[in-house]
Amino acid sequence: MITNELNTAQRQLEQLLADCSSAVAFTGAGISTESGIPDFRSPGSAWKRHPPMPFSDFLASEENRILTWQRKFIMDDSYAGAKPNRGHRAISRLVADGTIGAVITQNIDGLHQFSGVPAHQVIELHGNGTYAACLDCGLRYELAPIRKKFEADGRAPVCSTCGGPVKGATIAFGQAMPGEAMRRAQAAAGACDLMLAIGSSLVVYPAAGFPLLAKENGAQLVIINRDPTPLDEYADLIVRGEIGAVLEPFERANRLN
Incomplete structure (x- = not known):
């Protein structure tokens, strides 16, 4: 009906x-x-202007990880008041x-x-875009200190415990x-x-x-x-x-x- x-x-x-x-x-x-928060199919959606990086590309290079974090913070700022x-x-x-x-x-x-x-x-x-996690050991990271350090040194964050890559805790395209x-x-x-x-x-x-x-x-x-x-x-x-x-x-x- x-x-x-x-x-x-x-x-x-x-x-x-x-x-x-x-x-x-x-x-x-x-x-x-x-x-x-417009869905990604909406006209003018930030998802279309700043498309998420496929998981394999994120893993492939430091440059791609830096770009991924730059895009994430742009997206976060767009919807900060939600x-x-x-x-x-x-x-x-x-x-x-x-x-x-x-x-x-x-x-x-x-x-x-x-x-x-x-x-x-x-x-x-x-997943969840309000925090991050190490891809190797799973340790959770809050975004504010990650962003402060990222904006200071311009390097993609790595885990302070195991040295693995840290990524926003969302499921990227191609990720399990x-x-x-x-x-x-x-x-x-x-x-x-x-x-x-x-x-x-x-x-x-x-x-x-x-x-x-x-x-x-x-x-x-x-x-x-x-x-x-x-x-x-x-x-x-x-x-x-x-x-x-x-x-x-x-x-x-x-x-x-």
């Missing part, structure tokens, strides 16, 4: 949430556009009241955690998907009885396979997205509209009993 009428969509979604016992949210770039929006806050509320048990996200902005979702309930399939996050996402998708796919084009695999996995395991599938997706034919409810407006009532209301 496809609906464009806001009140109807909200009532239907409210009932589905009331009837479910275990919901999972699957979010893509569309949920963060209201926060001022804050959780109505969609993030609604999901946080639904997590807090026990309706949503896990948030599987393709996003790297950390806004689900900033909105109040506990970190252990956020499954980041593409995070095994633990993929296992957790598979388990959450397979166990839920309601999957909410929010703001995702559902074309980037393997991440986009999780809503379909939930459906194949008996869950109802809701897709909230501005544009059609390849999984629309499997959905029980499709909502075409602005995500913040659709989810705003759930920021305020508790789950129906």
Whole structure:
């Protein structure tokens, strides 16, 4: 069923949430556009002006690693003021009241955690851009001291413990998907009885396979997205509209009993 009428969509979604016992949210770039972070397909997106470096190129040379960090800091500055929006806050509320048990996200902005979702309930399939990590030993690094040193000496950061290359903790093109996050996402998708796919084009695999996995395991599938997706034919409810407006009532209301 496809609906464009806001009140109807909200009532239907409210009932589905009331009837479910275990919901999972699957979010893509569309949920963060209201926060001022355009998705990479948007006209004028910084992603197009400063495309991310493929992982093999990052590893290939010091020059490429320097360029990668330069691009990252430009991107970080572009979205420095981004804050959780109505969609993030609604999901946080639904997590807090026990309706949503896990948030599987393709996003790297950390806004689900900033909105109040506990970190252990956020499954980041593409990593997190708010910190960095050593590629060899995995040691975490905060960005502010890395940037200060980088701007002072112009050299790509290396691990103070093992000397390995330090990279923003996102998954670059050609880099292996995070095994633990993929296992957790598979388990959450397979166990839920309601999957909410929010703001995702559902074309980037393997991440986009999780809503379909939930459906194949008996869950109802809701897709909230501005544009059609390849999984629309499997959905029980499709909502075409602005995500913040659709989810705003759930920021305020508790789950129906």
